[in-house]
Amino acid sequence: MHYVGKELNEECAVFGIWGHENAAKLTYYGLHSMQHRGQEGAGIAVSDGKHIYDHKGLGLVNDVFDHEKLETLSIGNAAIGHVRYSTQGGNSYANVQPLVFRSQKDSLSIAHNGNLVNAHKLKGELEERGSIFQTTSDTEVIAHLIKRDYADNFIESVKHALSVIKGAYALAMLTEHQLIAALDPNGLRPLSLGKLGNAWVVASETCAFDLIGATYVRDVNPGEIIVIDNEGLHSDFFTNRTESAICSMEYIYFSRPDSNIQGINVHAARKNLGRMLAQEAPVEADVVTGVPDSSISAAIGYAEATGIPYELGMIKNRYVGRTFIQPSQELREQGVKMKLSAVRAIVEGKRVVMVDDSIVRGTTSRRIVGMLREAGATEVHVRISSPPITHPCFYGIDTSTSSELIASTHSVEDIREMIGADSLVYLSVEGMQKAIGRDPAMKNCGQCMACFTGKYPTEIYPDTVLPHEKELLV
Numbered sequence: 001m002h003y004v005g006k007e008l009n010e011e012c013a014v015f016g017i018w019g020h021e022n023a024a025k026l027t028y029y030g031l032h033s034m035q036h037r038g039q040e041g042a043g044i045a046v047s048d049g050k051h052i053y054d055h056k057g058l059g060l061v062n063d064v065f066d067h068e069k070l071e072t073l074s075i076g077n078a079a080i081g082h083v084r085y086s087t088q089g090g091n092s093y094a095n096v097q098p099l100v101f102r103s104q105k106d107s108l109s110i111a112h113n114g115n116l117v118n119a120h121k122l123k124g125e126l127e128e129r130g131s132i133f134q135t136t137s138d139t140e141v142i143a144h145l146i147k148r149d150y151a152d153n154f155i156e157s158v159k160h161a162l163s164v165i166k167g168a169y170a171l172a173m174l175t176e177h178q179l180i181a182a183l184d185p186n187g188l189r190p191l192s193l194g195k196l197g198n199a200w201v202v203a204s205e206t207c208a209f210d211l212i213g214a215t216y217v218r219d220v221n222p223g224e225i226i227v228i229d230n231e232g233l234h235s236d237f238f239t240n241r242t243e244s245a246i247c248s249m250e251y252i253y254f255s256r257p258d259s260n261i262q263g264i265n266v267h268a269a270r271k272n273l274g275r276m277l278a279q280e281a282p283v284e285a286d287v288v289t290g291v292p293d294s295s296i297s298a299a300i301g302y303a304e305a306t307g308i309p310y311e312l313g314m315i316k317n318r319y320v321g322r323t324f325i326q327p328s329q330e331l332r333e334q335g336v337k338m339k340l341s342a343v344r345a346i347v348e349g350k351r352v353v354m355v356d357d358s359i360v361r362g363t364t365s366r367r368i369v370g371m372l373r374e375a376g377a378t379e380v381h382v383r384i385s386s387p388p389i390t391h392p393c394f395y396g397i398d399t400s401t402s403s404e405l406i407a408s409t410h411s412v413e414d415i416r417e418m419i420g421a422d423s424l425v426y427l428s429v430e431g432m433q434k435a436i437g438r439d440p441a442m443k444n445c446g447q448c449m450a451c452f453t454g455k456y457p458t459e460i461y462p463d464t465v466l467p468h469e470k471e472l473l474v
Contacts, residue, residue, distance in 0.1 A: 012097070012396075013037035013204035014111040014191070016080040016172035018179040018228040020199035024073035027081040030201075030208040031061045036256060037113075037204065038085035041096035045109035047176050048076035052107040056082075056096045077199075078179055080172040082111035085398075095137040098174070101147070106154075108146065108175055112139040113204055114168030114189045115396035118461045122165065141165065155227055158182070159238035162225065166458055168247075168395035170220075172202055179228040182238070186245040186457045187222035188395050188448055190261050200228045205259040219262055245448040245457040249397065251436050252386045253294050253357045262446070264437055267297045272435040273385040273427060274301025274355060281425035282306060283381045286350040289313030291357075291368060292340070298385035299355035308353065311346045313372065340368065348376030355383050359415065362406040366419040373420070382421040387429045387452040388412070394460055395448070429453065 013034035017023050024046050031042055042064045043056025053073060057064035061083060073079070082097035098111040116122075119138035122145065127133070131144045145161035146154075158173070158180060168188035173180040181202040183191050194201040196214035203209060206216050220226060223242035227234045247254070250261055257267035277298065288308045290299025293316065303310035317339055352372055359365050369380050388407035402408040406415055416424035429452055430440040438445040450456045 012082060012084045012111075012113045013208075014080065014082055014113050014170055014172040014202070015204070015208055016078075016111070016174065016179050016181060016202040017196070018078045018200045019230075020196060021077055022074070023077050023079040023199075024075075025070055026196070026201075026212050027079040028061065028065055028070055029212050030203055031081045031083050033208045033211040033256075034083055034203070034205055035061055037254065038083035041084040041093075042082065043096050043098050043111075044073055044079055044081040045098040045100055045111075045174055046073045046076040046079040047174055050176060052100055052102075052109055052174065052176060054098060054100050054109065056093075056098070058093055058096060078174060080109060080111050080174045080179070082172075092136075094135045097137070097139060098172075099135065099137065099139055099143065101143045103147070106176055108143060108173060110139055110143055111172045112142065113170040113191075113396065114184065115394060116141060116165050116169065117167035117394050117458060118165065119167075121461055142169075142171070154178075155180075155225075159225060159236075162238045166461070170204060177229055180225065181220055181228075182225040183220045183222055185223040185239050185242045186448065187220075187242075188245060188247050188457070190246065190250055190255065190259075191220040192260075193217045193220055193226065200233055202226070205255055206261075207256045207259045210258065216260070243444055243457065244446045245444070246446060247395065247397075248386070248432065248436075248447045248449050249358075249451070252432075257297055269436045270294075270297030270357075270385065271301035271304075272437075273432065274298035274303075275305040276431040276435040277355070277383050277385050277425075277427045278302045278305035280428060280431050281383055283353060283383075283423060284351065285353045285379070285381055287311045287313060287346060288353045288355060289347070290355045292316035295355050295357045295385065298357060299353075302353065302355050302383060302385075306353075311343075313343055313347045313352060313354075314368070315341050315343055317341070340371065342371040342375035342377075344375040347372055350377055351379040351381070352377045353381045353383055354421075355385060357384070358386050358389060359384055359406060359419070360389060361404055362415060362418055365421075369420045379422045380420070381423045382416070382419065382425075384424070384426045385432075386427055387432060387449075388426050389451045391451050391454040393451050394456070395450075397451075 015030035027044050041058050042061045045054035098109040100109045116138040119141050122141050126144045146157050169184045170189040170191040171182045192206050194209040194214040201214045223237045223239045225238050251269045255266045259266050288303040288310045290296040372380050390408045433440040
């Protein structure tokens with residue numbers, strides 16, 4: 001999925017399964033279904049009840065695993081997997097997950113989706129006590145905390161570690177004898193529980209259940225820890241201080257349209273965002289088009305609400321690599337043209353409404369507006385199905401500085417001029433909440449909106465924020 005040189009990237013996805021003879025292969029398919037959440041690395045760890053075996057590598061799931069490698073992992077009935085996009089720790093083999101930690105007593109493998117806001121602080125404390133870190137990933141902090149407190153009760157040690165770390169984390173952990181899933185007290189990242197026959201499954205997105213034929217059971221709750229072993233499933237909470245705040249961008253951009261989050265279908269939510277945008281920002285036009293792929297649902301909703309025909313005004317070439325890896329700005333811009341083409345027969349001589357889900361830096365929007373004009377569009381009206389992104393994210397999205405965010409320093413009219421559009425309107429915060437199915441009047445609407453409002457659901461530690469960013473924190 002990630003989308004025509006798009007400017008937002010989410011960190012990763014986790015998958016876990018317990019009690020199935022094809023655990024490794026099902027994990028492979030589960031990761032494949034969530035490839036859109038991370039394309040830089042992939043890994044699988046399996047347990048046969050006595051040992052943990054793993055394989056990981058840089059690249060796509062298909063690049064890392066072939067039939068032979070999967071066969072070598074087909075030795076146990078439990079596995080966890082991970083696909084990675086690096087925001088914390090950088091893109092190196094050592095940081096590819098699941099991370100595996102071995103000791104004389106037992107082993108532990110961890111897959112983590114999210115970002116810890118107090119990782120730097122904890123890492124310094126752990127190093128003072130003798131810990132030696134092998135990676136630059138914040139995930140390794142979790143393992144050291146567990147090991148530091150591990151005496152006779154492993155699960156109690158895990159609970160204590162989870163109560164110490166702060167930020168966003170959806171975790172799948174594997175030992176020789178247990179699969180453990182846990183979610184941070186705000187539920188910032190999605191994590192769901194499913195069943196496949198007698199096997200239990202956890203995944204970042206429910207689309208993974210559909211691919212392997214598993215049945216969705218429920219979402220993992222904020223602050224919950226689930227332990228699965230040969231005796232069944234056991235649920236508990238490691239804190240009673242919970243307040244749901246799922247990342248709004250999961251509905252707007254990150255998750256696959258066929259996934260459900262907290263009972264809300266992502267495609268349906270995006271269509272509602274488009275309908276609400278049509279109410280807030282109608283315009284006279286001839287065609288509506290969406291930027292493939294994440295904005296198509298919102299564009300359809302906008303078209304349905306206005307009566308303006310929806311058309312495929314842009315086509316994505318799915319066989320081109322990601323544009324941001326190109327070494328120069330000129331080559332990056334050429335890469336966008338290779339990835340996305342305007343359909344001249346559809347837009348020529350037409351007033352076009354271009355619906356997109358967000359504007360981060362503005363460069364991609366400017367190129368797309370330019371493409372539509374080059375293809376003969378007489379007017380290009382840009383409609384964004386989210387509010388302006390004005391504040392950095394510290395929970396696992398690669399917008400950790402306001403300098404990357406055009407809306408933090410420019411007005412809507414400035415941005416309109418910069419991208420070359422005839423008009424530009426963003427969806428309001430209240431409209432976004434209503435469209436997704438939340439009540440804006442509620443003090444806690446169940447969503448994190450920090451990137452739009454600057455109101456963060458957790459404490460943000462000083463060493464998480466660059467000095468010149470601190471005045472942005474509300």
